[in-house]
Amino acid sequence: MRKILSVLLAAMLITGTSVTAFGATVSDVKKPMETAVQYIYGEKESFSAEDAKDFYLYLVSGADADRYAEKWCESVEQTVENGTLSGIGNVALVLYDMLLLGKDPTDFGGTDLVALFAETPLNEYDNPYLDMYAADIACAFGLDMLGRQICDRLVSKYTIGKGTDFWGGYGTSPDDLGVFIAAVSNYADDYREYMEDAVTLLKAYNTETGYDNYGVNANSTAYALAAAVCAQDKEMADDAFGKLMLFYNSKTGGFDSEYNDFISTQDAIFGLSHYFCYAEEDKPEPEKPGITQPAEKPSTQVSDKTENKVTNDKEEIKSPATGVSLFVPFAAMLAAGGAMAVSGKRKKQ
Numbered sequence: 001m002r003k004i005l006s007v008l009l010a011a012m013l014i015t016g017t018s019v020t021a022f023g024a025t026v027s028d029v030k031k032p033m034e035t036a037v038q039y040i041y042g043e044k045e046s047f048s049a050e051d052a053k054d055f056y057l058y059l060v061s062g063a064d065a066d067r068y069a070e071k072w073c074e075s076v077e078q079t080v081e082n083g084t085l086s087g088i089g090n091v092a093l094v095l096y097d098m099l100l101l102g103k104d105p106t107d108f109g110g111t112d113l114v115a116l117f118a119e120t121p122l123n124e125y126d127n128p129y130l131d132m133y134a135a136d137i138a139c140a141f142g143l144d145m146l147g148r149q150i151c152d153r154l155v156s157k158y159t160i161g162k163g164t165d166f167w168g169g170y171g172t173s174p175d176d177l178g179v180f181i182a183a184v185s186n187y188a189d190d191y192r193e194y195m196e197d198a199v200t201l202l203k204a205y206n207t208e209t210g211y212d213n214y215g216v217n218a219n220s221t222a223y224a225l226a227a228a229v230c231a232q233d234k235e236m237a238d239d240a241f242g243k244l245m246l247f248y249n250s251k252t253g254g255f256d257s258e259y260n261d262f263i264s265t266q267d268a269i270f271g272l273s274h275y276f277c278y279a280e281e282d283k284p285e286p287e288k289p290g291i292t293q294p295a296e297k298p299s300t301q302v303s304d305k306t307e308n309k310v311t312n313d314k315e316e317i318k319s320p321a322t323g324v325s326l327f328v329p330f331a332a333m334l335a336a337g338g339a340m341a342v343s344g345k346r347k348k349q
Contacts, residue, residue, distance in 0.1 A: 033061040035253030048075040052093035059100040060273035088120045089130020092137040132183040139186035174205040178223030185230035210243040218247035218255045218264040222271030229274040
């Protein structure tokens with residue numbers, strides 16, 4: 001079966017931060033993402049194709065992309081024409097952004113960017129942190145041979161009981177383990193032993209105040225949060241969310257770091273965007289006591305101004321980018337013309 005790719009769900013949820021005891025609500029997650037994006041991208045005039053990762057983080061926060069979309073698409077067109085769109089992770093991020101904008105990457109100005117992605121060779125110098133996005137996109141578009149090749153080369157740098165060694169002798173870290181888990185979770189049943197081992201090793205870095213990588217920090221905690229979601233471990237995810245919020249700076253709107261608040265805030269957005277799939281609906285505020293008004297006679301007219309329908313006693317939330325109901329299985333949305341969304345994280349029955 002397919003499980004929802006949480007980063008796309010993040011951009012589709014519409015609704016601002018109090019941490020609940022057993023998880024978080026949509027508003028708990030949404031508000032710090034909004035302020036974080038404003039903190040690091042609020043003054044940015046435009047995004048280019050080279051900024052695909054930054055634009056991805058901007059989009060998964062659910063921020064309004066109207067002011068950026070046209071110039072970004074023009075930049076992508078230019079890079080395609082020049083033949084400078086390269087690197088499988090970079091192409092994957094461009095595809096991600098296309099999907100989040102509600103555009104069809106199989107026919108972008110007459111170019112099939114999915115085919116371009118599929119034809120992009122794997123390079124020994126590819127960044128493992130970008131392989132994570134490439135594995136997502138390969139899985140989403142059914143390019144399973146390529147997806148497994150990407151996962152296989154990450155597994156080739158993994159030793160059971162020790163973890164990853166992405167950097168030639170420097171060993172593993174909670175950040176690297178988080179990336180590994182997020183990538184191979186696309187084909188979880190094929191890499192079950194590695195997944196379980198990586199989660200066990202990752203949990204060993206957990207402390208009372210966050211995940212430790214040469215000191216407790218927001219970056220590692222954010223990657224642990226994303227990994228917990230990809231591993232479908234809600235208890236671990238709830239715990240990581242609460243600890244990530246300990247780094248939230250309500251004055252700046254970003255996430256604090258001893259080294260670089262910009263990067264820690266970027267990583268926080270990444271982690272929070274995944275956690276959206278575990279966020280609970282906000283409960284309506286209780287009515288204030290007052291004078292009870294007599295009930296009005298029910299109207300026999302149906303308003304034509306109703307924007308949200310009710311399905312199974314729940315409000316139907318629609319994607320701001322595509323208008324597609326979130327109650328529709330995401331797998332059914334794949335390849336739906338210009339209004340595309342992606343389902344990912346494949347798990348075979």
